[in-house]
Amino acid sequence: MVVSASTAMHMSDGLINAPVSVIFAGVAVAGLAAALVGARRDLDDRTAPMAGLVAAFVFATQMLNFPILPGVSGHLLGGALAAILVGPWVGALCVGIVLAVQALVFADGGLTALGANVTNMALIGVAAGFGTAMLLRPLAARGRTGLMIVCFVAAFVNTVVASAGFILQFALGGDAAFSLGAVAGSVLGLHCLIGIGEGVITALTVGAVAAARPDLVHLLRGRSAPLELRDAPVATPKESTA
Amino acid sequence: MSSGHHLLYRPGDSVVHRLPAQVKIVCALLGVLCVVATPRTEFLAFAGYLVLLAVIWAIAAVPFGHIARRAVIEVPFVVIALVMPFLGGGDRITVLGMSLSEQGTLAGWNILAKGTLGVLVSLTLAATTTPGELVVGLQRLRAPAVITTIATLMLRYLEVIAAEARRMRTARVSRGHDPRFLWQVGATARGIGTLFVRSYERGERVHLAMVSRGWTGRMPDYGAPATLRTWLTGLTPVLVTGAVLAAAVWLP
Secondary structure (H helix, E strand, C coil): CCCCCCCCCCCCCCCCCHHHHHHHHHHHHHHHHHHHHHHHHHCCCCHHHHHHHHHHHHHHHHCCCEEEECCEEECCCCHHHHHHHHCHHHHHHHHHHHHHHHHHHCCCCCCCCHHHHHHHHHHHHHHHHHHHHHHCHHHHCCCHHHHHHHHHHHHHHHHHHHHHHHHHHHHHHCCCCCCHHHHHHHHHHHHHHHHHHHHHHHHHHHHHHHHHCHHHCHHHCCCCCCCCCCCCCCCCCCCCCC | CCHHHCCCCCCCCCHHHHCCHHHHHHHHHHHHHHHHHCCCCCHHHHHHHHHHHHHHHHHHCCCHHHHHHHHHHHHHHHHHHHHHHHHCCCCEEEECCEEEEHHHHHHHHHHHHHHHHHHHHHHHHHHHCCHHHHHHHHHHCCCCHHHHHHHHHHHHHHHHHHHHHHHHHHHHHHCCCCCCHHHHHHHHHHCHHHHHHHHHHHHHHHHHHHHHCCCCCCCCCCCCCCCHHHHHHHCHHHHHHHHHHHHHHHCC
16 A cells, blocks of 8 residues: 655654654754854854844744645745854754744644754754855855855755654654655655745845845855955046136 | 734733743643653543643633634644545554544544644643743743844844835835735745845844843843742643643553
8 A cells, every 4th residue: 555644844743752752852952052152152243133033034934834735734944044144053043943932932833843843944954054055155155146056055955954854753753654765755855845945035035135235144254355446536626616 | 022912912911821931831841741742542631631721721811712713823734634544554444434544543633632732732821921921931941141132033023024024015016016916925035135134224223222222132021030839830730731641541
């Protein structure tokens, strides 16, 4: 018999059993603690509002849940966007906070699945997105088109790798009634589609920020072009006749 | 912060509303942990949890409709739960003339029951606690300052982004754009980068205004720490949940 179960990326309570939930809660706390240490250096008066805005933006885009197949709802993750704009440490914290507030206030994603959700989206996703962006950084520094291509690829990798984290957790603590291959196939396939949407939104957003305020893009830090000095004829005031 | 008119919050003056936020957060987390730890065939225990929640709603004077309308967020998960009985493998059982997988039916029920109870707990917390109070609660639970800073700014900026999106929509409409459902999505997608930059620039001014009025990254906290008695009152639902779980597991 062909078994095809499809599951939403954002896990609810009861999808993963209690021991695995507890293990991944530990992984999430350890990961966020590491991010906290790294973030202390990155967060100052100028980056604090950026971090808040990235978190709010990710929050708003994660609210757009779109059903794709029966029983499957996917949404944008925002990990690559956060990592490229505010760096991996603050980025992981931003996504983690979004997930925690969603679980506490908006009942989106289960409270006990929070550890697993944070591991997938805030730790694995941000790390994969930032790693990809760093590998392609020479291309990103070349110009706006290059930067947007890098953003697209990083966001795509972020989405697909984060969904692989879900498959790992389902393999460890999910219901044994479903064949893992079918779950993995449908989750990965679905997240390739979501990854394209995520890539487009990330590229558009970072492209606009880089055009207006390149100093705010963490990925481009230290790569800004030197100030260009141009010679121009000096205007001389005319004698007033009045 | 204009958190007084929040979508999920229902103003009130009950014991549940007055409980300090940190007690409610701990209570909700432990309660849901008990629910998830309950074996899926202990149907009476799940009924007990639901009755307990109904008692809390009655004490907090939150009407059932308020919770029910907001629980539709769970619908995508419910759909999975309803599909599972048809897709699972293993032994077959016949219900109402349909051949269902026993494993799949139980798995579906498991997600449906625990997911629904989890959503109801979160909604109860949100209905009796404003987002601002939640941040103060996290602060009193010793959450690091970086986290409360980002969380506070995030909640503040959600309103900035929504207001900026409204302004941009007004600007489009006043220039002859005729928004209909799908086309509006296209225009919003093209404008998303602009929305981000405009929100950042407004957000930067909001942040400077907050800093110049003495904000240091912590929410002002005028409350006293919760006493042992408050903790015991607040954790009563967890004790009841734990008792129901213990009864379900050990009683035959």
